[in-house]
Structures are given as C-alpha cells and as structure tokens.
Amino acid sequence: MAMISLVLILLVGGVIAALSERLSSNAPRWVALATIALTLGYLLAVMATMDDLQRLQASTPSDPATWLMHFKSPWIPAFGINLEMALDGISLLMVLLTLFLGAVAVSASWTDVDQHQGFFEANLLWTLAGVLGVFMAVDLLLFFVFWEVMLIPMYFMIAIWGHENRAYAAMKFFIFTQASGLLMLVATLGLVAAHREATGVFSFSYFDLLHTPMSETTAHWLMLGFFIAFVVKLPGFPFHTWLPDAHTQAPTAGSVILAGILLKTGAYGLIRFAVPLFPTAAIEFAPIALFLGVAGILYGAVLAFAQTDFKRLVAYSSVSHMGFILLGVYALNELALQGALMQMIAHGFSTAALFMIAGALQERLHSRDMRQMGGLWQAMPRMGAVAMFFVVASLGLPGLGNFVAEFLVLLGVFQVDRWIAVIAALGLITGAVYSLMLMQRAFHGEPNPRFENLQLNDFGAREMFTMAAMIVALVALGLYPQPILDTTQSSVLGLVEWIAQGVAQ
Amino acid sequence: MTAQQFLALAPILSLSLTVIVLMTQTSIRRNPHLAWWITAVGLLITLWCAEYASGFTQQVTPLFKVDLWGLWFSALLVFAALVSLMLARDAFPAEGHRKEEFYLLLLLATLGAVVLAQACHIASLLLGMELMGIALYAMIAFPKDGSLPLEAAIKYLVLSACASAMLLFGFALVYAATGDLSYAGIGAKVGAAYVQNPVLVMTGSAMVLAGVSFKLSLAPFHMWTPDVYQGAPTTVTSFLATLSKGAMFIALTRFVIDGQLYHYPALLNALAALAMASMLIGNWLALRQTQIKRLLAYSSTAHIGYLLVILISLPQLAEGSQLAPLGRAAVSYYLAAYIVTTLAALSVVHMIGGEDDTDLDAYRGLFWRHPVQAATLSVAMLSLAGIPLTAGFIAKFYVIALSYDAQLWWLLGTLVVGSAIGIYYYLRVIFSMASAAQVTSSAGESQRGWRNPLAILLLLMVLGLGTLPQAFIDLASQF
Numbered sequence: 001m002a003m004i005s006l007v008l009i010l011l012v013g014g015v016i017a018a019l020s021e022r023l024s025s026n027a028p029r030w031v032a033l034a035t036i037a038l039t040l041g042y043l044l045a046v047m048a049t050m051d052d053l054q055r056l057q058a059s060t061p062s063d064p065a066t067w068l069m070h071f072k073s074p075w076i077p078a079f080g081i082n083l084e085m086a087l088d089g090i091s092l093l094m095v096l097l098t099l100f101l102g103a104v105a106v107s108a109s110w111t112d113v114d115q116h117q118g119f120f121e122a123n124l125l126w127t128l129a130g131v132l133g134v135f136m137a138v139d140l141l142l143f144f145v146f147w148e149v150m151l152i153p154m155y156f157m158i159a160i161w162g163h164e165n166r167a168y169a170a171m172k173f174f175i176f177t178q179a180s181g182l183l184m185l186v187a188t189l190g191l192v193a194a195h196r197e198a199t200g201v202f203s204f205s206y207f208d209l210l211h212t213p214m215s216e217t218t219a220h221w222l223m224l225g226f227f228i229a230f231v232v233k234l235p236g237f238p239f240h241t242w243l244p245d246a247h248t249q250a251p252t253a254g255s256v257i258l259a260g261i262l263l264k265t266g267a268y269g270l271i272r273f274a275v276p277l278f279p280t281a282a283i284e285f286a287p288i289a290l291f292l293g294v295a296g297i298l299y300g301a302v303l304a305f306a307q308t309d310f311k312r313l314v315a316y317s318s319v320s321h322m323g324f325i326l327l328g329v330y331a332l333n334e335l336a337l338q339g340a341l342m343q344m345i346a347h348g349f350s351t352a353a354l355f356m357i358a359g360a361l362q363e364r365l366h367s368r369d370m371r372q373m374g375g376l377w378q379a380m381p382r383m384g385a386v387a388m389f390f391v392v393a394s395l396g397l398p399g400l401g402n403f404v405a406e407f408l409v410l411l412g413v414f415q416v417d418r419w420i421a422v423i424a425a426l427g428l429i430t431g432a433v434y435s436l437m438l439m440q441r442a443f444h445g446e447p448n449p450r451f452e453n454l455q456l457n458d459f460g461a462r463e464m465f466t467m468a469a470m471i472v473a474l475v476a477l478g479l480y481p482q483p484i485l486d487t488t489q490s491s492v493l494g495l496v497e498w499i500a501q502g503v504a505q
Numbered sequence: 506m507t508a509q510q511f512l513a514l515a516p517i518l519s520l521s522l523t524v525i526v527l528m529t530q531t532s533i534r535r536n537p538h539l540a541w542w543i544t545a546v547g548l549l550i551t552l553w554c555a556e557y558a559s560g561f562t563q564q565v566t567p568l569f570k571v572d573l574w575g576l577w578f579s580a581l582l583v584f585a586a587l588v589s590l591m592l593a594r595d596a597f598p599a600e601g602h603r604k605e606e607f608y609l610l611l612l613l614a615t616l617g618a619v620v621l622a623q624a625c626h627i628a629s630l631l632l633g634m635e636l637m638g639i640a641l642y643a644m645i646a647f648p649k650d651g652s653l654p655l656e657a658a659i660k661y662l663v664l665s666a667c668a669s670a671m672l673l674f675g676f677a678l679v680y681a682a683t684g685d686l687s688y689a690g691i692g693a694k695v696g697a698a699y700v701q702n703p704v705l706v707m708t709g710s711a712m713v714l715a716g717v718s719f720k721l722s723l724a725p726f727h728m729w730t731p732d733v734y735q736g737a738p739t740t741v742t743s744f745l746a747t748l749s750k751g752a753m754f755i756a757l758t759r760f761v762i763d764g765q766l767y768h769y770p771a772l773l774n775a776l777a778a779l780a781m782a783s784m785l786i787g788n789w790l791a792l793r794q795t796q797i798k799r800l801l802a803y804s805s806t807a808h809i810g811y812l813l814v815i816l817i818s819l820p821q822l823a824e825g826s827q828l829a830p831l832g833r834a835a836v837s838y839y840l841a842a843y844i845v846t847t848l849a850a851l852s853v854v855h856m857i858g859g860e861d862d863t864d865l866d867a868y869r870g871l872f873w874r875h876p877v878q879a880a881t882l883s884v885a886m887l888s889l890a891g892i893p894l895t896a897g898f899i900a901k902f903y904v905i906a907l908s909y910d911a912q913l914w915w916l917l918g919t920l921v922v923g924s925a926i927g928i929y930y931y932l933r934v935i936f937s938m939a940s941a942a943q944v945t946s947s948a949g950e951s952q953r954g955w956r957n958p959l960a961i962l963l964l965l966m967v968l969g970l971g972t973l974p975q976a977f978i979d980l981a982s983q984f
Binding site for chain 2: 021076079119149155179183
C-alpha cells in the first residue's frame, strides 16, 4: 500500500498545484516542492519502520519475499492483471533519484516558467508519479500503463512551454516512444500467451512470467520487442534521433526530467525485464547490444563535437553516456551492471546540472548558440565555476561519480570482450574533447560584445543551493560509492545468478 | 404470437409507441420543448425495456432473435441516441426549424438501429437498414441554411441508395443459390450452394460485402464519409458515427456468428483485406486533415478496421483457445468504447463549432478558455489513440490479444503501424488546444448550463471504462 500511496501523493499534489495558481504565481512551485518533500519523507519513514533492511543482503528476482516491499491487489481479474508493485535495491535507488531530481526540476522552473505555472507544476508532478510507478510496477501491464501514461504530462511540458520548434519536438518524442511502446505491448501479450499455453494460468505478474518455458524463436522475438522499446527510450544508437530535438526544445525543467529520469526508465527496463525474462536470448543477443552500445558512445561523441547549440551538445553527450549503460547491462556480469547503475545516477546529476546551466544562459542571453557566447566567466564567475565542475564530472574526472561508473563498466566489459572495452574507452577521450570545447567556447576567451547591453546576473542563492546539492552528491559518489554499491549488490548478484541458472537449464 | 414474444420485443415496441405519441402530440399542438421531453422519456423507457426484455429471450417470428447480446447492444445504441438528443436540444435556431420533426426522425433512425441489432433474417436486416438510412437523409439535410448539409445529404442519398441496391441484389443472388433468408440458414447452405453454383454465390456475397463495407465506410468504400461527416449538423454526425455504424457492425457480427460464416476462408480473407486497407488508408488520410470532423471520419474508418480484426480472429479462437469466450466480450467492449469516445469528442466539437465544422485553429487555447471541454476532447483523442487508462486502450488490448492468439501476424503488424500513424493526428488536436490562442473571440461557442455536466459525464465514462474495466467485463460477460 505504501508504494501506491507514493504515486497517489504525487498525483493529488499535482491537482492541488494546478488549483493553487489562483492564490499566487509562486504557490504552485511551493506546493510542488512540498509534495516532493512529503513523498520523500513518507518513503523514508516507511523505510525506517522496516526492521528487515537486511533483505538488501539477499534478493532473488523470482521470489517476491526477498524484495524490500511487495504489494498485490486485483485490478482486472478477467485477464489476471493485478496492481502489483515491488521494491528492491535497484528500484529504491531509482525512486530516490527521481524525487531528488524532481525537486531540482522544480527549482529549475522557478523563473523559467512564466505562464500557466499551476498546470506546469502539475504536469511535472504527474510525470514524477508515472516514473515512480515505472520503477515499482512488477505487473507487466501495470508497468506498461505507467510507461505510457508518464509520457502525456511530459508531452504537455514540451508542447506548451517549449522553445521555438516545440510542436515538432514534442510530436517526435511522443511518436517514437509510443510506437516502440506498442511493440512492447505486443511482446508482453505474446509472453503472457506463451505462459498461458504452458501453465494454463492467465497472469501478467513478473514473478510468474519469469518462469515461462518457451521456444528459442519465441523468446528471441519477444525479447526484441522489449529491447526496442527500452533502447528507444534509453536512447541507444540508432534510435536516438528523437532525443536531441526533445531535449533542446523542452523547457529547462523538462530537460532535467527527461535527461535525469526518463532516460533511466529505459535502462531500468533493460535490467528489470528485457534481460531476466529471456536470459538465453539476451546472452545470444549480447554481442549486437554491445556493438550498439559502442556505436552509440562514439557516434554520440562525434555528433556532440559538431554542435553549436549548448543544449544539443549536452543532449548528444547523453547519447554517448547512455552507450556505456547499454554496454554495462549486456556485459551481464556484476561489475558492469553495478557500473551501469552507477552511471544512471551520476549521469542524472551531471546532465541535469548542465541543462540547468543551459537554461540559465538562455534566460539571460535569449540564445543557446555557443557562437554568441564566450568570456562568460568574467561576467558570471559563480556560474562559470559550477559549469566547470559539471563539465569535468561529465567527462569522467577521477574522484567524481561518473568516473567510478564508466570505470566499472569498462572493467566488466573487459572480462567479456576486451576489444569492445578498448574501443569504448576511446569514449572517455572524445568525451573530454567535446566537454572542454563546450567550456572553452561558452565561458573562456574574449567576452562577446553582445553582452554589453544585457544584464547578466550571476547565479543566485536558489540556483547555487540546487547546484551545491548536486555537487555534493557527485563528489560523494566519486569518493565513497560503497553505500550505493551495497544497496544494489544483492539485486545485481541475484540477477547474474538468475541468468546463469536460466542458461544452465 | 404469444404475450411472451411481445414482451421480448419490448424495446422495439416502446420506440414505436414513442414515435406514435410524438406524432400525435405534434399534430395537435406544436411545442418543441414538450416534444423533446417526450422523446427523452421514450428513450429512457426503451432503456428500461431492454433490461426488462432480458427475462424473455427467445426467437420471435423468423425475423428476430431476442438474446442478451442483442438487448445489450440495443441499450448501447439507445444511450447513444440519448446523447445525440441532448446535443440536438439547442442545435438549430428556433426560427425556421420544426424541431419536432427532427426528434421524430431521430426516433425512427434509432428504431431502425435497434431492429438491426436484433435481426436474424435478411428481411429484418433490410427493414432496419432502410428505416435508419431514410431517416438519416432527412436528418442530414435538416438545417435550413447553408449548402453543405444539402450537398452531404444528396451525396449520402445517392451513394447509400446504390449500396442498398447492391446489398439487395446480392442477397437476391444468394437467395437464388441457397433458397434461404435467415442468417443461420444461409450459413448452413451456402457451402453446398457454392459447389453447385460458384459464380452466383461469389457474385452475390461480393455484392453484399461491398454494400456492408459502404455502410461501415471501410476502405476502399469510405469516400463519402468525410464529406457527409463534415456537411451534416454535428448532432447528426454523432448519430451517424455511433448509431448507424454501430448497428451495422452488430448486424454484420451477428450474421457472421449466427451463420457460422467463419468456416469460409474466402470470406475471412476478404474481410482481412478490407481491415488492412481500412487501418492503413484511414489513418493515412487522417494525417493531413485540418477539419476535426473530417479527421474523425477517417479515424472511424480505421477503427472499424480494428473492429474487423476481432471478427476475423473469432474462427481461429472457436477451436479450443482459452480466449474464445473473450471474442464476444471484445466486440461488446470495443463498440462501447468507440461509441462513448466518439460521443465525447463530437459533443465538444458541437459546443465549439456549433453546426459548422470549424478549422482546428478554432480550438487553439481551448485549455485556458474551457478547461472541462478541452479535457474531455483530450481524453477522447487519447482514447482513440489507445493510450492506457482510457477506454480505447483496453479495446486495443483486446484486439492485440485476440489477433496474437489467432496468429494473424499481418493484421497485427498493420494494426501496430496504423496506430503509430494515428498518434500523430490525434496529438495534433491536443496540441492545438494547448497552444496559445490567436483569436479571443468565441463567437460560435454557445455556453449552456448542461454542457459541462454532459462533457464531464462522457469524460468519466471514457476514463471509467479504461481504469475499471472489470465491472464492465463482468456486465458484458453475462450476455
């Protein structure tokens, strides 16, 4: 019940935020912050009362009793569909990341959104609710429902508050994810049909479907349906073309949510569903997935280097970083999986911060074009320093979270295929090239004469506070990643064992 | 006929009685308000009668087979008529229009639709179809001003008459070959007749299929749909889109099931071709429409295509699949979802555009002007696109589950492609409503007190069907 309440708090908070616009234009923002704080507080309170946190030490994917929380109640019994949700270490981390970045997004929208604030914050909270549902649902149809429903408020955020080319970007974003979602729906129904033929039971439950005997061809096709849906969302090469448009056109808070959280649902789906449901097919498919991962890393980096638009550059860098996640998942060993999870969190912080900086620049310069920037450090030293920090974090400076993540992934992949690891490591170099170029073009050099007429305010208290929170998080991840690794370790180990078992059969 | 049989026909009788009462009242003293109330009460009584008649299900004369399924559909159709009637209340300007006649035509068309839903014989099928069709010609041409309604009515009259003639001739040929006019009889004898006289049977059934496809506006027989949807007054469009198509589809379904026509692969292949063409062409042509009624016309072509997939998957399911009992439930659910969603969409169109079809630009900024109406139209569009938590999603879920089980890969693939195309134009409507308003004038938008409650009711029905389908499934499984 606690998990449903988390989603409900956010949904109701969204309605209150929408209505509170009548009080004042600031009210929806405070309501949104309070709602996120309440959700987080509730989650922590529930965790605190749980005396068996030691379950984090032992978790098997197929046994709900070993998960932290599990809830099941009938929804559409005619089809064996339940409101079934469960939480393990991986889900818990993702939920915490979602709530943290949700608060960051509210902060990013504080001055950026200047009309219909109530509806904006409502959409933001509803997106968060959908994402929490995705991270906790273990009924495959419920998962699909959250998966699709979270897109609608996100669509509104881009379509209403986006930049000049928003109609095109919002439509492209929605059609890409929706069309691939249909493939997932067909694959889900196929999996359920296979399970029903084998056992005679109509069930959408993850825990039942894990034990589905099926022929190799069926498994292969169904796996492909899930894989495409998740890789489009990730996004992996060659399905990434929606991402630069959506990220560039979305309002700052929308970009923060998209890059920080929504992309992670794709990675989460791969780890939770695409791999464990079809272990044998996943292993056979791994070489192709690894290739797509490496291609994404290099291709994203090359394209990022060619951009002149600040946000587009960051967007393409995400494609490159997501390649590491794809590598980490399909190396299918503990090290690489841990690295992928770490990358999900670290990339969430660093990219969210970079998008906030891009948004702040757009607000002040009314442009995202780096050719019109230059020498901004002199005008805005605080913003420059913060940008420097996140740029080097993003390129994988040792001591910060992203380095730990990429290093773990490379180490894990090296055990599987050393050439793939060697080529992927090139991504670290190309990453340094485009990241430093971004810094150099925007903040260093001669100040652009254009700025003389503009009032350039440096980061204020609200922005510095938000940035400081993310800086602390990234440093902590980089210097002492052990708590994060501990939280997910049992789930990751369980997953690796599950795959080994599945192949042995 | 026994008393029991009369009771079984209660919905048809109550509708006929309402027609007579209304006609008498109008001939004594004209009063549009009283006429509206008589119609509304008559329809409500018919709804109750449909429930009441469920205690007396039986074959009534060779013409009607009153069963729970047919009664359930009758209730659905009468509900759609009620919503159309509510929209018609302030549809036409008072001067120059005899609205009593409109209500009379609406009742007659509803009667035709209910007859279609319960028919089990070619004679009653044609009777119902013509009753509905002829009333519809007059309804489309009802507005006094403007050339569009007249053009639409003539177009519909000419083409629909052609289709009816084709249907009639086709049935005559089938009758010549089989010597039977009941659904079950034709189904039983047509196989043997084909061996004896293949040309006659093939020509006959092809003509019947073409006639039915025209009435359902399946591609490639869909050409009339956008013009008639656009030209007709919005109340009539909603009637045409829901009742007329729904009743025709029910008749087709009953023909296929009662006659066990699914044993004939040639028919199934023809239906599959029609379904695929409709899904692709309907969605494709809707892409570039800027008038919302034309858009809905093409979208309905696509949706009837999806519905056909259910019908095609029935035979494969008949043989021992666990999903077999779901086939009928799927038709019930899809039709209910389609009818409720279309009514929701068209009720908002009616409020924004009045009788004229307005460009999508008229919907700009609707979210900030009329949030309730905009929310209803958005949810209706999402439902038509098949997004979860709306009725359209469960409907699509049924279709995909059934076609996967029946292993209709080509149809399944077309359905996925068609739905993916469809998202684009449904979203465009929502995008228009969300974008900033160009014009501040809202000249065509009449504000009536009951408009918002009606929109909220339809909105809740679409969401209710989508979020709590179990209650509906339980209800539908009794039939």
